[in-house]
Amino acid sequence: EPEVTQTPSHQVTQMGQEVILRCVPISNHLYFYWYRQILGQKVEFLVSFYNNEISEKSEIFDDQFSVERPDGSNFTLKIRSTKLEDSAMYFCASREQGTGQPQHFGDGTRLSIL
Amino acid sequence: LAKTTQPISMDSYEGQEVNITCSHNNIATNDYITWYQQFPSQGPRFIIQGYKTKVTNEVASLFIPADRKSSTLSLPRVSLSDTAVYYCLVGERQAGTALIFGKGTTLSVSS
Numbered sequence: 001e002p003e004v005t006q007t008p009s010h011q012v013t014q015m016g017q018e019v020i021l022r023c024v025p026i027s028n029h030l031y032f033y034w035y036r037q038i039l040g041q042k043v044e045f046l047v048s049f050y051n052n053e054i055s056e057k058s059e060i061f062d063d064q065f066s067v068e069r070p071d072g073s074n075f076t077l078k079i080r081s082t083k084l085e086d087s088a089m090y091f092c093a094s095r096e097q098g099t100g101q102p103q104h105f106g107d108g109t110r111l112s113i114l
Numbered sequence: 115l116a117k118t119t120q121p122i123s124m125d126s127y128e129g130q131e132v133n134i135t136c137s138h139n140n141i142a143t144n145d146y147i148t149w150y151q152q153f154p155s156q157g158p159r160f161i162i163q164g165y166k167t168k169v170t171n172e173v174a175s176l177f178i179p180a181d182r183k184s185s186t187l188s189l190p191r192v193s194l195s196d197t198a199v200y201y202c203l204v205g206e207r208q209a210g211t212a213l214i215f216g217k218g219t220t221l222s223v224s225s
Contacts, residue, residue: 004157033212043158043201045212056212091157093213100146100165103213105157 002026004106006092012112013082021077021109023092032075033093033103034067036060043091049075079111087113118202123220132189134219136202139183147178147185150201152218158201162187189221197223 005024013019025032034046048055049067066078075094079086089110093103119137126132138147146165150158162169164176164185175188189196201218205211
């Protein structure tokens with residue numbers, strides 16, 4: 001069964017450094033998402049992306065965050081200057097076009113900011 | 115988006131049927147009901163989705179009464195590996211729509 005893959009599985013970064021999290025969505029999917037989950041808390045929406053544009057973003061997704069689809073297969077989340085509070089699991093999701101299609105999630109990247 | 119209420123936790127034994135009920139009194143006409151499962155350190159996994167009546171797949175059934183103000187996820191004959199957090203989400207499933215997760219129901223299955 002096709003799946004969303006994310007790399008790396010764990011990223012350790014010094015505070016203030018830039019980090020790029022990578023995702024390969026399911027191949028025929030056209031809508032892409034990033035979510036995060038701080039340890040012990042809820043899964044939180046960050047951003048959705050379609051047709052090379054951001055469709056929707058949350059208050060969490062401030063100027064420090066950006067997303068890109070650099071080629072036909074990858075979808076990336078960049079955090080420009082990481083803070084301690086950015087430590088979390090980051091999940092990528094994708095879905096097919098059409099009403100009622102579910103989002104499918106990857107297994108996430110654990111980001112640890114030191 | 116409609117607010118959902120589900121139990122914080124449930125306990126069961128292997129081989130039992132587990133029913134997790136979710137209340138969503140303010141569900142809108144265009145809203146779907148979707149359930150996800152999450153294991154520790156993994157991403158949410160789609161289980162089942164429905165609009166009305168009953169939906170069944172290879173892992174679960176979803177029962178939705180006529181008024182759609184609640185729904186019940188039914189897991190037949192659970193095993194230890196079904197121990198996870200289960201999320202009920204309600205919303206218009208248009209493309210690009212954010213999923214809003216609550217705290218979910220933590221299901222613990224014992225032998």
